[in-house]
Amino acid sequence: MSRRIFVSFLGIGGKDGYTPAIYKSWRKDGCDSKKETRFVQKAIVELYPKTDLDKIVIFVTKESREKNEKALLEDLKELGVEPEKIEMEEISADVSNLSLTWKWFESLQSKFNNGDSLVLDVTHGFRMVPVVFSAAVAYLKRVKNVHLESVLYGAFEISGHPIVELKDFYTISDWTEGVGRLVDTADASFLRKTAEKESNGSFAGLNNKELLDSIEDLTSAFRNVELQNIESKARNSLDLIEKFKKQSGGDLERQVLQMIVDKFQPLVSEPPLDGSYSLDYLKLQLRLIKMFAEYNLYMQAFTAMNEWLGSLGVFLMKRGNKYRFTSRERETSARRYAAVFLNMLQHPDDFKAKSEDDVNLKASLDEAYKTLFEKYTTLAEIKELLDQSKKIRNGFNHGWTGVHRKGAPKDLKEKFNNAMTILEKIVEKIGDDNG
Structure with missing residues (x-):
C-alpha cells in the first residue's frame, strides 16, 4: 500500500x-x-x-x-x-x-x-x-x-x-522531458503521463484530452509511416496547439507548445494539400522522410522512400490530377499503380507481373517510366538506391544493423544522404519543368 x-x-x-x-x-x-x-x-x-x-x-x-x-x-x-x-x-x-x-x-x-x-x-x-x-x-x-x-x-x-x-519548480523537469521526448523521439506517452499526474500548476493547460489525443494521433501516424494521413493529422494537431497557445495564461506553457509546433511544422504543406499526387505532395513526403532520419528511424525512412517512388509513378503518369489519396476508391486505384511502378523500378529487365491486371497497369505506366529516366534521373541511380534500401530494410528485419555483425548495413547516415540527394534532384528537375 x-x-x-x-x-x-x-x-x-x-x-x-x-x-x-x-x-x-x-x-x-x-x-x-x-x-x-x-x-x-x-x-x-x-x-x-x-x-x-x-x-x-x-x-x-x-x-x-x-x-x-x-x-x-x-x-x-x-x-x-x-x-x-x-x-x-x-x-x-x-x-x-x-x-x-x-x-x-x-x-x-x-x-x-x-x-x-x-x-x-x-x-x-x-x-x-x-x-x-x-x-x-x-x-x-x-x-x-x-x-x-x-x-x-x-x-x-x-x-x-x-x-x-513550490511544486511547479520541481515538475518543470517532467514537462520539459515530456516535450523533449516528443520532439526528439516522436514519443508522446511521457507528456501524457505528466499531464495526467500534474493536473494543476503552470502547465495545467496541457492536461487537455483533445490536445493530447491529437498529439498522440500525429506521432502515431508518423511512427507508423502513414504517408497519406500525416499531413492532415499534423495540420489538425498544430491548429489545435495554436488555439491552446492563444488561450494559455503563461509564457512557459506557450513556449512548450511552440517547441512542438516548430518540430512538426515541416509536416504541414502551404497551401494545404488537395489530396492529389502533386509536386507539393512529393515535396512534403521528402520532408517526412528527412524527419524519420532525424529520429534515427532509418527503416521507416527507407520504407517511405520506396513508397515515394511509387507515388512518383502516379504523379508522372497523370500529373496527380485523377488519383487522390483522400478518396478511398481512388486511393486504392492509385496504390495499385504505385505498386506496379515500384515493381518496374525494382525489375527493369524482368518485370514480374502478379496478374494480367498488372500487365495492363504496366502498359499505362510505360510513359511515366520512360519520362523518369529520360528527364530526371538514371537507371543506375535508382537501382543503387533500391539495392541499398533492400539491404538496409532486411538488416533491420533480421537484426543485422549492428556494424559488428557480418553482412550488416554500415554508414546508415551516409547511405541515407546519398539516397535523399537522388530524390531531391528528381523533385528539383520536375520543379524546373513546371517553372
Whole structure:
C-alpha cells in the first residue's frame, strides 16, 4: 500500500530559537493554522491534517537536534500525532566531505517504497541540502515512481506568514522531458503521463484530452509511416496547439507548445494539400522522410522512400490530377499503380507481373517510366538506391544493423544522404519543368 510521507528539515534558528507565528495555508480553502507555533512543521502537519500523513521524517543535525527536537516533538504530540509515525534522521552538517553529503541522498531515498507520495518542506533546508534533495526527489520520481504531492516553504519573513507551494519548480523537469521526448523521439506517452499526474500548476493547460489525443494521433501516424494521413493529422494537431497557445495564461506553457509546433511544422504543406499526387505532395513526403532520419528511424525512412517512388509513378503518369489519396476508391486505384511502378523500378529487365491486371497497369505506366529516366534521373541511380534500401530494410528485419555483425548495413547516415540527394534532384528537375 502506498504511503504519504512528510519530509522536513529542522534547523537551529536564532539565538532564542524560532519566533512563533500563525501560518496561512497554501490551499485556497480559508483554513489556516489555529494558533502560533515556532515550527512550520507543526503548521503543515496541522493543515494536512495529521491523519493524512502516514509517516513524518525530520532531518536534523546534531546541533539542531539538541536545540529543537524535544520542543518539536511536543508540538506534534499536541496535535495528536502518534510517536511511531515520527522518525528523526540525523545527518552531518559537514559539507566539505562529499561522501557524507551522499549519505543525505541515500538516507532520503531509503525512506520510500515504490509508489509512495512525498510532501516536502524546504523551509529550513540549509547549505547544500536544497541541491542534494532536489536531485534525490528527481531520483525518487524516476526510480521508485514516487509522486511528488507538494513542496512547501513557510515564508515567515512575509506579512501573514504564508506557506507557499513550490511544486511547479520541481515538475518543470517532467514537462520539459515530456516535450523533449516528443520532439526528439516522436514519443508522446511521457507528456501524457505528466499531464495526467500534474493536473494543476503552470502547465495545467496541457492536461487537455483533445490536445493530447491529437498529439498522440500525429506521432502515431508518423511512427507508423502513414504517408497519406500525416499531413492532415499534423495540420489538425498544430491548429489545435495554436488555439491552446492563444488561450494559455503563461509564457512557459506557450513556449512548450511552440517547441512542438516548430518540430512538426515541416509536416504541414502551404497551401494545404488537395489530396492529389502533386509536386507539393512529393515535396512534403521528402520532408517526412528527412524527419524519420532525424529520429534515427532509418527503416521507416527507407520504407517511405520506396513508397515515394511509387507515388512518383502516379504523379508522372497523370500529373496527380485523377488519383487522390483522400478518396478511398481512388486511393486504392492509385496504390495499385504505385505498386506496379515500384515493381518496374525494382525489375527493369524482368518485370514480374502478379496478374494480367498488372500487365495492363504496366502498359499505362510505360510513359511515366520512360519520362523518369529520360528527364530526371538514371537507371543506375535508382537501382543503387533500391539495392541499398533492400539491404538496409532486411538488416533491420533480421537484426543485422549492428556494424559488428557480418553482412550488416554500415554508414546508415551516409547511405541515407546519398539516397535523399537522388530524390531531391528528381523533385528539383520536375520543379524546373513546371517553372
